[in-house]
Amino acid sequence: MDKLQRMIKGKIPGEATGIEVRKSVCTICDPSGICGLDCYVKDGRVVKVEGTLESPNNAGTLCSKGAAQRQWIYHEDRLRAPLKRIGPRGSGAMVPISWTEALDTVVQNLARLKAESGPESVVFFCGYPKQPRPFLQRLAFEFGSPNYCTESSACFTAMAMSWRLDYGQLAGPDMANTKLVLVWASNPFYANTPNARRMMDARDRGVKFIVVDPRLSPMAGIADLHLRLRPGTDGALALAMANVIISEELYDRQFVAEWTLGFDEFRAYAAEFDLDRVERITGVPAEQIQEAARLYATTKPAALMTSSTPVVHHTNGVQNQRACAALAGLTGNYDVPGGNVPQTFSWLEVSGAGFTTREHEFAMPRPWSDMPPRLGATRFPVWTEMIDQGQAMDLPRQIATGDPYPLRGLMAFGLNHRMWPDSKGFLAVADKLDFVCVTDLFLTDTARHADIVLPACTSVERSELRCYPQKYVILTQPVIEPLGEARSDTDIIIGLVQKLGLRDPLLNPADSVDGPGRGFLKNGAPDMGAVFEDALDWILEPSGMMVSELKKHPAGMPVPNAAPPAFKRYETKGFPTPSGKMEFTSKVLEKHSDVPGHVALPVYAEPKLSGVSTPEVAEKFPLVLNTGSRLPMFIHSRTFRLPWPRSLRRQATADINPATALRLGIDQGNHIELSTPQGSIEVLANLTELAHPETVHMFHDYPEADVNALLAGDYLDPISGFPGYRASLCAVKNVGQSTPAPTTPNAGGGKEAS
């Protein structure tokens, strides 16, 4: 092989090889901080990726999902043209159609439904990525529908709500300045991986870690103290810690006296959670609870790290999370350096980026009061009061009942029906809708039920604005042309605004002259890059940043004149709660006390299904079922079809503790039946100490083994509407070994197949 051939094979960038490194971001997962992505491009094709060194978030690194980017971009299943359904819903019988026909069909149907049943009969949904969200909400509101909802109906929002019920604001851990982190069920080694490096670096600096987690996760593995609780008992554990902190006088007396509401009631209630009782509830030894409480309360400053889902994916999720969050205020760690710092969002739920935008004003061009009640308004009144979205978990109920009004249309961008408990039931009711349009990269199992499917493009084929808590901002440009006729989600949304003739001075300007990025291509596809940029300039106006400047920095740039951090702002402004104080007893919950589960104190309740609350169910289904535990190579439904990550864990596999498996006569790689009162699936057993002894951890969204189909549709937290994915009941039994066991080691624990 000559020198040039070696260089090309080794993908060395430069003039000789014709390989150019272009900057983008990875949005295969979409937490608050996405990773910078260097794309090695040759002849218009990405030949390799790696993390962007300049990105303060991922600093050159990626995870096992992001590194498989090329299989995501160039997968043979990528949709390359709009599709029209020609067979029954779910059959997958689709034919390609032109963009003109596709958009005309969508617009005709939306206009028809609006005329027949009112604009509120159409639901607008956004899953991953989050990038088009403000644009879709604007479209929904201009169309006249209050029914804008997102994947955040099962992720993040309930956690933020819990903090807001206590403090009026979500407060995140100040990792850079802390001495101890109480990591409450977060594991950045599997999800949101840029934080993994920060955890390791903090440990090297001597920062102590207390980790609360049912699993022996990599995070728990590096803990100084690991509290291994039974899933769903977080509230009891937090209340027991509060009781130790209060009774041993380790709390911040001055903060509690001056800045809190309801402390006496809270103290009295926490006193019911003595160590012996809580050891019985949680399975965590009493002395460990006591040690954790003392360590957290006496190490100053200490930060509390909560996570988007683990504590709130329970039927008592919000109250459990409130009890955890209350520990920060109780110990004087709220709004202090190294403690928990209140967050104000800059753009797409990223906080601390050091600038403000008009995102809210852009996304909500009219007030809620202008429109009929949104999804979940009656069933989840606290959600409705606090969150500027509908609660999508109420979607199946309202479609089925037509109460308070009929829903007939669904315009979805990235819809995954396995996000709903009783996922099959969701599809059954969704099939009753008059018109469904899904925009996605692939003809997913959900998209097969749509009437029209529109082809979206990946992050490397589009432009998007992202920012970071490290006071950094990036506006990406496409690094390759979109595949086939695929378009960016925002192109499609702006195209719809224009085709629907909605009055929108930004997205459908009256005096617009057609030109590149301001109209439709010859094939009818929307091409709205210039309109998108104008909208961004309007949104960014308060920040002082402009698209023209951002485009000069392809790898992103530090936010100019970023606002410096400030602490103890409540001393001048009070807390943004009804009382102006931190509320141990929530005024918002008190107001809705007529709704079951709405109690002012952060009360503890067993999971709706557990050995304690439903012993009759537990007799047949004795193990806890957790369908939300993460694995490093998968993110929801998104990377199953990619051969590289899939090779790391080839078959649908449940993690079971070896001691439990031994008791049940289950060996490594055995086929097991995992059943609940709703049904069963067949998967392989992976015996690992990672798994909690009483719990079966089964990753969700497998098309061939859909575990969320085994939950009841109403298995929800009454306050947030979040599903109780992390603790229900199940049984497993060995059904023999009919196919070979996995031959590769399972990353994330697990022994070699026997």
Next chain:
Amino acid sequence: MSHAFYLDVDRCTGCSACAVACMDQNDLEIGPEPTAWRQVFGVETGAGSTARIRYVSLACMHCADAPCLIACPAGALRRDSGTGAVVVASELCIGCHSCSMACPFGVPRFGKDGIMQKCDLCSVRLEYGLEPACVRVCPTKALRQGDPNELGLETERKAAERLAAGS
């Protein structure tokens, strides 16, 4: 300078980003067989409250006295003059698996064509001042590459810090 991989087992969490980055760099086709050039293992010890899970990412060690190199009857394995990596000339490989038998780490892999393939330490990248793909991607910086003496010195310095902190 010689080159070696170094894995800080205390920082490896089994995420397997290294394995996938290697697949991307080397355009590996991964079928039903475990043909990846880098493999990550979860190793569990103890049980219940004493359980411990550690993770190890492994690929070719590029041994100084490489048994595979001696075992290969076809002269398909050689040492790269620049980086010192043990590399395979696939056009010379006869697919006899002698290298497999000789390798103490089980590194050699055989694709559909029956020809041996394995990690080449991203030798070309090293020549152009770029890290191996697996090292670059590692989210915890557990995996490193460099001169073994330099890497050893760094580990020794950390040990010294621990000794000083404990005294």
